[in-house]
Amino acid sequence: MEVTIKDVARYAGVGVGTVSRVINNEKGVGPKTRKKVLEAIEALNYSRNNMAFCLRKNETRIIALLVPVISHPFFAKLAYYVEDEAGRYGYSVILVSSQQKAAKETEILRKIVHKEVDGAVFVTHHMHEEENLRDCPIVSIDRTFGADIPYVTTDNYDATKNAIRYMIERGAKKIGFIGSKPLVASEVMERERAYLDVMAEYGMPPRLVNKVIQHGEETVVVSDFFEKYDDVDGVFVSGYTLSQVFHEAAQERGMKIPEELQIVSYDGTFKQWSTNNMTCVEQPIEEMARQVVGLLVKKIRGEEVSPKTVLKTKFLPGTTTKQ
């Protein structure tokens, strides 16, 4: 059997309440008593039973991270930093790959409501009855739930505008946009808006495909795009997986990159995983993760948090745009 607070109390010759106070570093314990207790803890190698603590305090010190799939570089990296940052606050993170299944998300919601986790980071794409979420400690990335779910996002609009102008400055005249559209209200939609605004500004006709793409459908969408707009000389790709597929497809069609076709992707190449070096808008994933965890912890503690946090992206010129 594990050693309990009772054992410590007996060993130290004090009451269990006193031991509890020492453990929790509360004031109002005499120095001599405290010392005795500390020694007992040491001698018995006591460590607090987490479950009992949680039951009493009605908290779990666990947060859930909900991503569509963890086996995607962006989410994997996000998960890495979320876990790290959560650890600093004393939270463990439960990983849930919802895999585009609303059921899994509902399950997590249930867990939150039933206090099996203290809060959750939603980075997914399904809708939920807003009322369920209202006073749950939930935060999000990019997603604008509408309710008071705070979220972290990047400067989607500005970054996209810059990226497209970058191609224009390098001679692109027929610029397309291909994107994987989120299922729900998301800041990601700002990218399309930025694109359309630049097109309007330059009087260029838009060549736009922005639709909901199921995992695996990318190839089809890309070839549809090329069928529709076979004259593009510059394309902005929204989404990492899509950008990889697009790049490959363009090469297969024998298009010279960047001479005949320039490409910029939002969410770039992940150096660790792919060997190509696309020009891209890089999101500060680590910072996004740390911020979002910070928000969540505040929400759990009942503190006031800012509803929207915008982080700066970095433009990374690569080999898919001209010098």
Added chain:
Amino acid sequence: MEVTIKDVARYAGVGVGTVSRVINNEKGVGPKTRKKVLEAIEALNYSRNNMAFCLRKNETRIIALLVPVISHPFFAKLAYYVEDEAGRYGYSVILVSSQQKAAKETEILRKIVHKEVDGAVFVTHHMHEEENLRDCPIVSIDRTFGADIPYVTTDNYDATKNAIRYMIERGAKKIGFIGSKPLVASEVMERERAYLDVMAEYGMPPRLVNKVIQHGEETVVVSDFFEKYDDVDGVFVSGYTLSQVFHEAAQERGMKIPEELQIVSYDGTFKQWSTNNMTCVEQPIEEMARQVVGLLVKKIRGEEVSPKTVLKTKFLPGTTTKQ
């Protein structure tokens, strides 16, 4: 306040023990009583408090997955399936990226010992005092802890032998091996053994670099390799990241692949992430994950498990070997 078992009991006009029995589907509850309780549960929308349950049963229904970094395709994919499979058994998984820090692993060990998780899957590279592990529910991948930690692995020896013969059949005469060596006893070392055996068999002098590689050091190790063995015409690369770095380096050195240099990697290209298509030995990650979770659950339940599970890899010819 949440509705508790007490509320249900009162509503149904029975004792709490009876409610508990119904919840847990125990026999020995009269059909009429059971119905009443079920109705009460329904009416009150009751759901069991997990923390109280766990405290009572002294289990958490949580398992830990310990990987060096989650932002690596192999581990990300593994995590995905581990989470999925664990869910089927009713377990949540806590993700821990030990990032090669022994401290984090020790922390998890503490959690296991103190029953904050029911068990753990170790896919990491540090040593721990074997005695700590002896009767903890721990399982592993590839790693041979020595103690009775069951593990799942692949047919490292045979697969490597095949891969190297494959290059020999295609004319390779000066075959090298470059590997990222695990810090601890691991089945991965079988790859080196297989390589050396084939070399001996064919009377070829080995060109071997197999050393512990810290994250980020790959580039240096690769250029050391080429300095030492600049005449290779076939290389077996052990490790995904290393294979990507190696491939890139070879291209940069202007070597024609596969004409002048053939490459096979253990753990191949992950199609989702990289656009190149290396010839590789593909590990059945999904199956590995499901098996390892199955083992762990059995261990947690105190059932007997087989100490070693060997899964078959798949050889995937790609563009880095000759036809």
Added chain:
DNA sequence: CTGAAAGCGCTTACAG
């Protein structure tokens, strides 16, 4: 078949 009671290991008013 069912209920009352003890107890899992903690925290937290309540007295003193």
Added chain:
DNA sequence: CTGAAAGCGCTTACAG
């Protein structure tokens, strides 16, 4: 400053 006691929401012998 400190202890005895109640209680968090369950499960599980123990009676009946």
